[in-house]
Amino acid sequence: MAMIEQFRLYADYNRLMNARQYAAVAQLPDSELRGDRGAFFGSVLGTLNHLLVGDILWLKRFASHPASASALSPVIEMRKPVALNEILFDDLAMLRDHRVALDALIVAWLAGLTDGDLGDALAYESMSRGHFRKPIASLISHFFLHQVHHRGQITTLLSQAGVDFGETDLVEIIDDCPI
Template sequence: MSRTAHICLMAQYNQWMNAKVYAAAAGLAPGELQRERGAFFGSLLGTLNHLLCGDTLWLQRFAAHPAGFPLLDPVRAIRPPASLTEPLFDDFAAMHAHRLWLDQVIVDWAASINEDELDHLLDYRNSKGPNRRHFFSLLMHFFNHQTHHRGQASTLLSQAGAELGDTDLLFCIPSQLPG
């Protein structure tokens, strides 16, 4: 599998898993989303919000790649979160709609990335200052970050009595070679 095909697979897995997490979260009793559960971001809502903040910031950094990535223009237009915990939505339905939109942006953008664009050192800033890292490795970090915190969200959902079913990337990996 090429690196670009792997990026597309990860984007599709991200979209599939977020749909499962948000569907399970939408079925929780009132107050369960906000309930403090001792997680790194406190509640399930805090964890899902952190993922939106992180995804937005990373996509805005990726938009600075010399390739320009026009499919990231709508994300460029979003005001960047001031922190990784800034509440982005007052209402879960609006948060869910944004997640659906953002995941489709990620899927579409992933499909537009060319192999030669992956071997670039991307300059960006984070809370610790300027950085320069290998673009493909940053993309892998982006998807790994999502998986890591969705794992936390899965635990929080289990604590609240919700079931997600199968969550492994294995279920998105094709069983046949392309072509």
């Protein structure tokens, strides 16, 4: 499987897991959604917001690459978050709507990239650690792994609140090979 095909699989997985996660989170009482649960970003709502913040920041960086600029133009118009713990949306329905739109954008962006685009480097500025220039393919891997990391935290918080998230394995959406 070509690397871009792998990233497209991750984008589909990401969209599916986010949809399932928001459906599971919607079952929580408000106190469980907003209460500080000791996670990196405090609450379930705080962690969901952090995922959106991180995605917006990375997609803005990816949009600076010529092969990504057109597909990611809606992200360029978005306000840049000012902190990793910023609460962009205090309302779960609004947060979910933005998540769904961003996930569709991620899928469309990767549909337009080629393996050749993945060989380039991307120069960017971190919020706190300076300037970097790193391989795009590695940064896209980081982008998806960051989401998996924090979704795993939310899955744990859901479990602690008595909500069963269900299947989370990527293997669920990997096609079978012919015999």
